[in-house]
Amino acid sequence: SQQGEEDPQALSIQEGENATMNCSYKTSINNLQWYRQNSGRGLVHLILIRSNEREKHSGRLRVTLDTSKKSSSLLITASRAADTASYFCATADYGGATNKLIFGTGTLLAVQP
Amino acid sequence: EPEVTQTPSHQVTQMGQEVILRCVPISNHLYFYWYRQILGQKVEFLVSFYNNEISEKSEIFDDQFSVERPDGSNFTLKIRSTKLEDSAMYFCASLTSGRADTQYFGPGTRLTVL
Numbered sequence: 001s002q003q004g005e006e007d008p009q010a011l012s013i014q015e016g017e018n019a020t021m022n023c024s025y026k027t028s029i030n031n032l033q034w035y036r037q038n039s040g041r042g043l044v045h046l047i048l049i050r051s052n053e054r055e056k057h058s059g060r061l062r063v064t065l066d067t068s069k070k071s072s073s074l075l076i077t078a079s080r081a082a083d084t085a086s087y088f089c090a091t092a093d094y095g096g097a098t099n100k101l102i103f104g105t106g107t108l109l110a111v112q113p
Numbered sequence: 114e115p116e117v118t119q120t121p122s123h124q125v126t127q128m129g130q131e132v133i134l135r136c137v138p139i140s141n142h143l144y145f146y147w148y149r150q151i152l153g154q155k156v157e158f159l160v161s162f163y164n165n166e167i168s169e170k171s172e173i174f175d176d177q178f179s180v181e182r183p184d185g186s187n188f189t190l191k192i193r194s195t196k197l198e199d200s201a202m203y204f205c206a207s208l209t210s211g212r213a214d215t216q217y218f219g220p221g222t223r224l225t226v227l
Binding site: 031033034037041042043044045048088090092099100101102103104105106107112 | 153
């Protein structure tokens with residue numbers, strides 16, 4: 001089964017607008033993390049929210065987690081052209097032996113100047 | 114700030130050749146991972162490594178793949194006989210401890226198999 005699916009798959013907004021991306025997952029988790037990936041580049045860790053947290057802020061980022069619905073959202077406020085990238089959620093389940101991350105399918109965000 | 118490094122950044126090889134992708138995890142980290150991302154697709158877990166042995170591997174990680182930590186700093190992924198479908202971005206990641214939260218990723222190695 002596919003763990004972690006983001007929607008929308010692609011999002012295009014104007015600079016200054018807010019961008020909201022959603023992630024759903026299937027199994028139990030210990031935490032959920034959001035990563036950014038600029039085209040063809042590495043993964044940059046943005047923010048982590050633990051399973052006992054409901055909301056977390058970091059600068060222009062706001063993440064929510066609803067474990068009853070197995071979903072999370074990432075809000076980027078006052079977007080900038082430099083925010084253009086793919087955004088992935090990833091879940092960690094410490095029930096396994098390895099703390100591996102399971103990534104979602106990603107949202108491609110385009111911020112138009 | 115400490116970071117995970119990977120070399121080379123881009124590797125081009127012929128089908129059937131062996132490749133070794135190298136990673137230097139953050140020095141006090143204990144858990145090490147390889148992930149791959151086929152172009153346009155999501156990041157997939159390949160293998161995790163702890164205490165000098167594989168702790169988990171995915172179904173992608175077949176007999177053609179192996180990992181090693183030959184010394185105190187390097188962590189390598191070897192593909193014995195590359196196939197066209199091995200073309201992907203390969204990411205190394207490391208984690209401080211089993212209860213730590215954030216995996217730190219390297220910049221990736223783009224492998225192109227011709």
